[in-house]
Amino acid sequence: MTDDLIEENDLVFLILDDRRRWLIKVKSGKEFQTHKGTIFYDDIIGKTFGSVTFSKPYDSQGYKFYLLKPLPSDYVTHMTRKTQIIYPEDAGLILMYSGIGPGSRVLEAGCGSGALTCILGNYVRPNGHIYSYDISEKSLKQANKNIHSAKLSDIISITYGDILKDDLNLKDIDSIVLDMPQPWDAIEKVKKYLRTSGTLVSFSPTIEQVKKTTAALRENAFIEVNTYELIKRRYQVKENATRPEVRMIGHTGFLTFARNVHDEENPFRERKPEKSVFVDLNGMPLRSSDLS
Numbered sequence: 001m002t003d004d005l006i007e008e009n010d011l012v013f014l015i016l017d018d019r020r021r022w023l024i025k026v027k028s029g030k031e032f033q034t035h036k037g038t039i040f041y042d043d044i045i046g047k048t049f050g051s052v053t054f055s056k057p058y059d060s061q062g063y064k065f066y067l068l069k070p071l072p073s074d075y076v077t078h079m080t081r082k083t084q085i086i087y088p089e090d091a092g093l094i095l096m097y098s099g100i101g102p103g104s105r106v107l108e109a110g111c112g113s114g115a116l117t118c119i120l121g122n123y124v125r126p127n128g129h130i131y132s133y134d135i136s137e138k139s140l141k142q143a144n145k146n147i148h149s150a151k152l153s154d155i156i157s158i159t160y161g162d163i164l165k166d167d168l169n170l171k172d173i174d175s176i177v178l179d180m181p182q183p184w185d186a187i188e189k190v191k192k193y194l195r196t197s198g199t200l201v202s203f204s205p206t207i208e209q210v211k212k213t214t215a216a217l218r219e220n221a222f223i224e225v226n227t228y229e230l231i232k233r234r235y236q237v238k239e240n241a242t243r244p245e246v247r248m249i250g251h252t253g254f255l256t257f258a259r260n261v262h263d264e265e266n267p268f269r270e271r272k273p274e275k276s277v278f279v280d281l282n283g284m285p286l287r288s289s290d291l292s
């Protein structure tokens with residue numbers, strides 16, 4: 001295996017210590033200023049990812065910086081953002097439970113700063129595609145910049161479009177990913193773009209949104225409707241002081257997943273009563289005869 005060399009226009013994850021770390025784009029003839037000295041890009045072009053460089057001037061600064069190849073989680077947490085972005089742990093669950101992978105065709109709304117869009121783009125390579133829409137010109141501009149930096153412009157199309165109103169001229173989409181304020185209003189509309197057995201994922205920060213989205217999914221013949229919340233806790237590992245870190249992000253959002261089916265009435269069995277009409281305390285359907 002050959003070493004991976006840093007080239008012009010590469011993104012590099014520059015690490016000084018646990019708190020001071022940056023995602024930089026390498027440009028020959030240019031430099032990156034930190035308060036611990038200057039990193040000259042010409043000094044790092046041609047070095048291997050995983051090596052180190054020292055800040056200039058060497059006599060007054062000379063700090064050691066690590067040069068790592070960015071992971072998807074580094075793109076997400078360090079890219080320029082204009083909107084709330086998806087966190088790496090949530091993105092991980094989205095990938096596992098949506099089935100998005102090489103070759104997948106994905107519809108996303110909204111793209112926001114493009115953080116999740118870039119992660120998805122990375123996973124559908126080499127022959128999949130992300131069709132991403134947003135109604136904010138500011139978001140579209142920022143997302144386009146981030147996608148260009150991540151070298152994913154051929155895998156991702158970012159377009160101005162209102163998922164609630166516009167006809168998107170798409171079909172046989174494998175997965176739909178919604179991260180927008182009113183996903184429940186989009187469900188009926190986007191179902192027609194999704195192939196049967198395809199997956200829909202919705203990210204929402206509040207449980208009120210989750211309830212409305214779940215109701216809309218059930219009304220539109222989606223099955224396997226499940227909601228999860230992930231809580232990630234980092235550990236400080238030190239001699240005689242190993243414990244969870246005191247500060248953490250307590251809540252990111254809820255992830256609702258569903259599968260699209262082409263539903264049919266069952267001609268062989270009596271219809272069950274509507275759950276919302278006859279349910280016991282555990283939510284189990286009751287027969288109307290039990291009520292008299």
Ligand SMILES: C[S@@+](CC[C@H](N)C(=O)[O-])C[C@H]1O[C@@H](n2cnc3c(N)ncnc32)[C@H](O)[C@@H]1O
Nearest residue numbers: 085086110112113114115116134135136162163
């Ligand atoms: C929280 S941001 C998405 C963040 C994104 N997932 C990321 O990781 O960067 C929500 C976005 O949804 C967009 N949006 C809201 N309503 C929309 C609609 N009807 N159609 C398309 N996009 C919409 C907003 O403009 C906003 O940029």
